[in-house]
Amino acid sequence: MKIKSLLTGVHRKEAVKMAENTRDEQRSYVLTIILFIAAATGICWLFRFLRFPETNIVVVYILSVLLTARFTRGYAYGIAATVIATCMFNYFFTEPYFTLSVNDPTYFVTFGIMTVTSIITSALTTKVKQNALEAREKEAEASALYQLTSHLSDAADISDIAAITVKTISDILNCRAACLCFDENGQPEQSFIQQKNSNEQLRRNVDDKEALLLRMENLRTAYDVGAEFYDWPIYGRETMLGILRIPNEAAEQMSDAQLRLLRSMLESAALAMDSFRSAQERIKSREEIAQERYRSNLLRAISHDLRTPLSGIMGTSEMLMGMTDPKDSRYALAEGIYKDADWLHSLVENILGLTRLQDSRLVLNKQMEAVEEVIGVAVMAIGKRAPEREIMVHIPDTVMLVPMDAKLIDQVLVNLLDNAIKHTPPAGEISITVRENIEEGVAVFTVADRGTGIASVDISHIFQMFYTTHGKEADSQRGVGLGLAICESIIKAHVGTISAKNRKNGGAEFTFTLPLEAENHD
Numbered sequence: 001m002k003i004k005s006l007l008t009g010v011h012r013k014e015a016v017k018m019a020e021n022t023r024d025e026q027r028s029y030v031l032t033i034i035l036f037i038a039a040a041t042g043i044c045w046l047f048r049f050l051r052f053p054e055t056n057i058v059v060v061y062i063l064s065v066l067l068t069a070r071f072t073r074g075y076a077y078g079i080a081a082t083v084i085a086t087c088m089f090n091y092f093f094t095e096p097y098f099t100l101s102v103n104d105p106t107y108f109v110t111f112g113i114m115t116v117t118s119i120i121t122s123a124l125t126t127k128v129k130q131n132a133l134e135a136r137e138k139e140a141e142a143s144a145l146y147q148l149t150s151h152l153s154d155a156a157d158i159s160d161i162a163a164i165t166v167k168t169i170s171d172i173l174n175c176r177a178a179c180l181c182f183d184e185n186g187q188p189e190q191s192f193i194q195q196k197n198s199n200e201q202l203r204r205n206v207d208d209k210e211a212l213l214l215r216m217e218n219l220r221t222a223y224d225v226g227a228e229f230y231d232w233p234i235y236g237r238e239t240m241l242g243i244l245r246i247p248n249e250a251a252e253q254m255s256d257a258q259l260r261l262l263r264s265m266l267e268s269a270a271l272a273m274d275s276f277r278s279a280q281e282r283i284k285s286r287e288e289i290a291q292e293r294y295r296s297n298l299l300r301a302i303s304h305d306l307r308t309p310l311s312g313i314m315g316t317s318e319m320l321m322g323m324t325d326p327k328d329s330r331y332a333l334a335e336g337i338y339k340d341a342d343w344l345h346s347l348v349e350n351i352l353g354l355t356r357l358q359d360s361r362l363v364l365n366k367q368m369e370a371v372e373e374v375i376g377v378a379v380m381a382i383g384k385r386a387p388e389r390e391i392m393v394h395i396p397d398t399v400m401l402v403p404m405d406a407k408l409i410d411q412v413l414v415n416l417l418d419n420a421i422k423h424t425p426p427a428g429e430i431s432i433t434v435r436e437n438i439e440e441g442v443a444v445f446t447v448a449d450r451g452t453g454i455a456s457v458d459i460s461h462i463f464q465m466f467y468t469t470h471g472k473e474a475d476s477q478r479g480v481g482l483g484l485a486i487c488e489s490i491i492k493a494h495v496g497t498i499s500a501k502n503r504k505n506g507g508a509e510f511t512f513t514l515p516l517e518a519e520n521h522d
Helices: 002-050 054-071 075-094 108-151 158-174 209-217 248-252 256-325 331-359 370-383 406-423 483-493
Strands: 178-181 193-196 200-207 231-236 240-247 367-372 391-394 401-405 430-437 442-449 500-502 508-515
Touching: 002 054, 002 075, 054 075, 054 108, 054 442, 108 158, 108 256, 158 193, 158 200, 158 240, 158 256, 158 500, 193 209, 193 256, 209 231, 209 240, 209 500, 231 256, 240 248, 240 256, 240 406, 240 500, 256 331, 331 406, 367 406, 370 391, 370 401, 370 406, 401 406, 401 508, 406 430, 406 442, 406 483, 406 508, 483 500, 483 508
Parallel strands: 391 430
Antiparallel strands: 178 193, 178 240, 193 200, 231 240, 367 401, 430 442, 442 508, 500 508
């Protein structure tokens, strides 16, 4: 209600002021008509005394109408001057004198020609004057816009764009304009720039950002009227970029031409801000791409350098285990070396798979593979890492053939089983289930466990790259968040889906699907 009453008071004050200006202008134009007609009448009395022809008197009155049109605005005053001049010529210079009657009917022709000539010349003069005024306004507008855009091209950031816009508009409107910029999230900044004088600017804090933002979001007109400023929004392609603030006194006196110029300047400022933000986003994107490429190259180089020594460590430790009595303490040392080297080797394979995926060098070699054979290879591989664990396998009784890249699907199953082992106690259940969904035309693979489950904060992020869970690990070796991300990429490359959820009685369940029919584009 307070804002509404304030707006009503401002609009009433503005209407009263405009009415007063209109009355003053009308009085001045009426005095102009009286002055020129009176001067013309005086000159015509002189011509009559000197016995000049009546045509000279008519020409003088036409000249007074022309001068009236020149120094007034609009067609109405020229037409009024025409009627008055015709009546004055009839009253003072046609018989019978000092009356509006006419003895000689030919004077009606004279009156008509005089009226038509005066109206045409008045209209032409008014039209020429309006065209000249519009040309000057457009020239001033073009000059101001050129001045603004030329300075905006040198702006270093958003604040610099706002400062240049405020300076230019303040000089044109002769006021202390201001500009409040918005951040990348569409929220107003804490302070805004205002022109203090012709050479100095200052920063002022925003009293209530939330209320200001709410008013601008609910704006239904071109601007919002506040206690101190008229606020014009600066709209970008997607969000609001800022607010241009014009003091109330200057905004109330703005003409239509100045309003048009202000809108054009707002568009120029919005274009400059949009261009700057787009350039910043492109630079940021290039930097991220360069960082990602550097990281991929570094990971690839490290992985290749670690692969060979890890294979040697695994082979040597396995030989030492075979040459040592399991009851000997040295056997446990060799076994620990083997497990740690195997874990590192698995991590290196995941890193290499990640780099291949990022470089789009992952090529599928799809063949019709028997599901039991693929699962058997994965279970055998995980059995070497955790021979004490028992994994239950449930597959159809009949041979089930699925088009897939067996090596990559083995990697998916190994990663899922390894993840289940890490999060499941030694006595916990781990199972693999495969079934055929004829309706959807897919084979459904499920890896389930009875471990700690997935924390609610992790479910939506668990397939993100380099994301690790917040729960406690069953294994001392903690992953780096690549296994599940690689699984998702491989399954998507097979045009399948993968998901994770918690089981009702505890534990986690990972499910992925593979199409039963090979796609032609594969």
